[in-house]
Amino acid sequence: MSNGSSNNNNTARFDAARRVAIFGGTHGNEMSGVTLVNLWMQNSAEIQRKGLEIKPFITNPKAVEKCVRYVDTDLNRAFTPENLSATGGDELPYEVQRAQEINRMFGPKGSAEAYDVIFDLHNTTSNMGCTLILESSKDAFNLQMMNYIKKALAPASCLVLLNEHPLLKYSTSRSVAKHPVGMEVGPQPQGVLRSNIFEAMRVILKHALDFISLFNEGMEFPPCTVEVFRVLERMDYPRDANGNIIAMVHPNLQDCDWEPLNPGDPMFQTFDGKSIHYQGSSTVYPTFINEAAYYEKQQAFVTTRRETLAASAIRKA
Numbered sequence: 001m002s003n004g005s006s007n008n009n010n011t012a013r014f015d016a017a018r019r020v021a022i023f024g025g026t027h028g029n030e031m032s033g034v035t036l037v038n039l040w041m042q043n044s045a046e047i048q049r050k051g052l053e054i055k056p057f058i059t060n061p062k063a064v065e066k067c068v069r070y071v072d073t074d075l076n077r078a079f080t081p082e083n084l085s086a087t088g089g090d091e092l093p094y095e096v097q098r099a100q101e102i103n104r105m106f107g108p109k110g111s112a113e114a115y116d117v118i119f120d121l122h123n124t125t126s127n128m129g130c131t132l133i134l135e136s137s138k139d140a141f142n143l144q145m146m147n148y149i150k151k152a153l154a155p156a157s158c159l160v161l162l163n164e165h166p167l168l169k170y171s172t173s174r175s176v177a178k179h180p181v182g183m184e185v186g187p188q189p190q191g192v193l194r195s196n197i198f199e200a201m202r203v204i205l206k207h208a209l210d211f212i213s214l215f216n217e218g219m220e221f222p223p224c225t226v227e228v229f230r231v232l233e234r235m236d237y238p239r240d241a242n243g244n245i246i247a248m249v250h251p252n253l254q255d256c257d258w259e260p261l262n263p264g265d266p267m268f269q270t271f272d273g274k275s276i277h278y279q280g281s282s283t284v285y286p287t288f289i290n291e292a293a294y295y296e297k298q299q300a301f302v303t304t305r306r307e308t309l310a311a312s313a314i315r316k317a
């Protein structure tokens with residue numbers, strides 16, 4: 001599938017999306033994606049679509065086996081140009097070797113041979129509900145897909161997190177595809193499978209595959225607008241000189257992902273009960289609040305800003 005090319009009536013044209021992968025277990029303890037992909041590797045009937053080559057794939061089998069996020073280093077940060085071109089074979093961290101293998105199988109990243117779409121299934125301990133993660137505000141195909149999913153799920157909520165920040169974005173497993181789509185569903189504890197979260201992820205994927213199928217059959221999707229939450233800032237816990245946290249997410253913020261945090265609102269609470277207030281200059285929308293995996297990444301939550309993105313009409317070339 002080539003990148004969009006607009007013709008005179010501003011309809012972006014993309015080649016049909018023929019090769020689609022579904023990644024589960026990029027983090028070995030995020031159980032909905034692990035379970036769904038293992039299920040679909042046994043019986044792929046529900047993910048089959050005419051004319052589509054669909055490949056469910058366990059990205060980090062060693063981490064899945066141990067039920068940990070990663071073995072040596074975070075696979076979902078490993079797809080940097082340096083790592084993908086590193087020599088060193090078995091001396092390299094396991095997930096760097098794995099990233100090179102995945103890049104060979106589903107990329108190469110940035111090439112015409114890369115897979116058209118990769119869905120990367122994640123769970124979060126945060127109360128984020130159903131979330132789609134978008135890496136480019138310019139990807140009309142992904143914007144149209146996310147618009148379709150949101151409408152299909154309505155009135156249930158499915159929000160779009162735009163992770164395009166020049167300093168905070170990271171090199172994900174899915175980024176080897178032309179159209180990377182992150183799926184993040186929570187709250188689900190690490191190593192735990194919750195049926196409501198499992199089913200929500202399954203339904204999101206069904207609608208995503210239906211969209212690709214309709215697109216490949218030649219349906220034109222008219223121009224649309226999509227509300228997204230753009231990542232602004234990484235907020236860390238207050239820490240002492242040894243790096244230990246000295247406060248926790250404030251009760252008024254805990255579980256309030258996507259709700260407005262206004263200047264002066266409490267965001268952390270010290271262990272002796274004092275509140276620490278948000279000092280920003282405008283209202284923001286926090287998310288990934290108190291995600292277990294991010295303590296080591298010095299992150300208590302990210303702030304976002306609401307933005308409306310316009311997507312051009314798209315149709316198969």
Ligand SMILES: CC(=O)N[C@@H](CC(=O)O)C(=O)O
Nearest residue numbers: 027076122123124133182293
């Ligand atoms: C909780 C979690 O793993 N979230 C994913 C988000 C993403 O896929 O961009 C990560 O940190 O890699």
Ligand SMILES: [Zn+2]
Nearest residue numbers: 027030122123
């Ligand atoms: Zn994850």
